[in-house]
Amino acid sequence: MTHAPAPAAPAGETPRRGRPGYDRETLLSVCVEVFNVHGYDATSMGTLSKHLGISKSAIYHHVASKEEILEQALARALDALEEVLAGAAAAEGPAVARLEQVIRGTVRVLVEQMPYVTLLLRLRGNSEVETRALERRRTVTRRVGELIEQAQAEGAVRDDLSGRSAARLLLGMINSIVDWYRPEAGDTTDQLADTVVGLAFSGLRAP
Amino acid sequence: MTHAPAPAAPAGETPRRGRPGYDRETLLSVCVEVFNVHGYDATSMGTLSKHLGISKSAIYHHVASKEEILEQALARALDALEEVLAGAAAAEGPAVARLEQVIRGTVRVLVEQMPYVTLLLRLRGNSEVETRALERRRTVTRRVGELIEQAQAEGAVRDDLSGRSAARLLLGMINSIVDWYRPEAGDTTDQLADTVVGLAFSGLRAP
Incomplete structure (x- = not known):
């Protein structure tokens, strides 16, 4: 048996945190956690990227801006x-x-x-x-x-x-x-x- | 009659905002207003200086740090x-x-x-x-x-x-x-x- 790389989690399932392949739902929930600890205004996309364990451009794959995350x-x-x-x-x-x-x-x-x-x-x-x-x-x-x-x-x-x-x-x-x-x-x-x-x-x- | 410059407000009186000669009381109240609008974490000493209309070093005349203002x-x-x-x-x-x-x-x-x-x-x-x-x-x-x-x-x-x-x-x-x-x-x-x-x-x- 070969060990193929794990497929990206299909929509609706929750992938493990800190891994690439976030669904929108998990991304939202991690970002809201960070906003609640540090305050929305004091949280930068850089801070979100660090907490999510993915790059800023990977975040921009899901949302156009920090404000869109807030809005959702x-x-x-x-x-x-x-x-x-x-x-x-x-x-x-x-x-x-x-x-x-x-x-x-x-x-x-x-x-x-x-x-x-x-x-x-x-x-x-x-x-x-x-x-x-x-x-x-x-x-x-x-x-x-x-x-x-x-x-x-x-x-x-x-x-x-x-x-x-x-x-x-x-x-x-x-x-x-x-x-x-x-x-x-x-x-x-x-x-x-x-x-x-x-x-x-x-x-x-x-x- | 000569127009002498207005003396600094004595302690206990409220000087006009945006003027030098803040007492501790007024300084505290302006800073708290700013914290409440922008959030404490998102407020810098620079922001406080702008709202107070005095330099950062003038603020440091009253308090050692932003955190001391919070504490008071x-x-x-x-x-x-x-x-x-x-x-x-x-x-x-x-x-x-x-x-x-x-x-x-x-x-x-x-x-x-x-x-x-x-x-x-x-x-x-x-x-x-x-x-x-x-x-x-x-x-x-x-x-x-x-x-x-x-x-x-x-x-x-x-x-x-x-x-x-x-x-x-x-x-x-x-x-x-x-x-x-x-x-x-x-x-x-x-x-x-x-x-x-x-x-x-x-x-x-x-x-």
Whole structure:
């Protein structure tokens, strides 16, 4: 038997890291890791090339620029968050149930797409790509605020605070997950979502 | 009358920006602004010099390095947060009242020291100064968790979630304030604190 060189991994499979033959998916995930450690602005294509173990021109085979990597990574997070809202908008039932669905779905996206959402949450808006992403993020917040207002109109949510402030504080609580939650710590995502839903609707006070 | 050149601003007064004669306070506040826009790692002493309108050597008159500016700025945020906890620890009364005191105090610090806390919350831990600051931040979270556990032991806070998770989610909600709250929008800090305390203890559900 002859030892032929390993074929390039077909699309959809994950090749080993540090090897040539990256698929777009793995390249994206390594780059996002580097952005999250060093900051997007402080990361050069040279730094990415070193971490990927491939030349800059090999990176340019996949993407036109560092900004295109950022754009794709942000789309990953934003598409997932918007999908959660679309699912809730399409659902039947009272607004408060759809709000719970949004909370659970958002927690799930944060855990499953953690590096991509982390990148999104740390954006400063220093370029057009960043500004557009922040605008999509603001729209998500606004729609959560509208859902809270519907739940207020139905009498299920207290009306002594604005839907917009409530949405921001609620999403602030949920977004903090990317800073401290580590899936390997034992809890499942469902347990985490239960905790967040419990706190969001009933607060800390003992019943 | 002769027009004598304006004297350098005495310590404690705020000289106009872009002029020589910065006091340490103003220098710190301009640098923190720049760090928050561009990211600490991506900001050079040259960038700071341009924004301050003074030479690098004039900056070195005040501080030994960029990292010393970071350290002083982080101390500003951390000292204020730790003072809130110390105040609550010294107070009489049940843990749940002291927890409310911590929530109100933390909201106030976030509003009053917003640029400094923003810098703290965006740290990645890429140097010893950052690591030490993150350790102090973790200690703050741990102490809030312990206060929640005391309130649980007193029966005032529900005990179906760990003090540590509750502290992280609660502080996550509070910390989001630096991302969206703008004091000029009409609300006072006390109103914001009322909203946060209400959500934290009673949640969104209509009573």
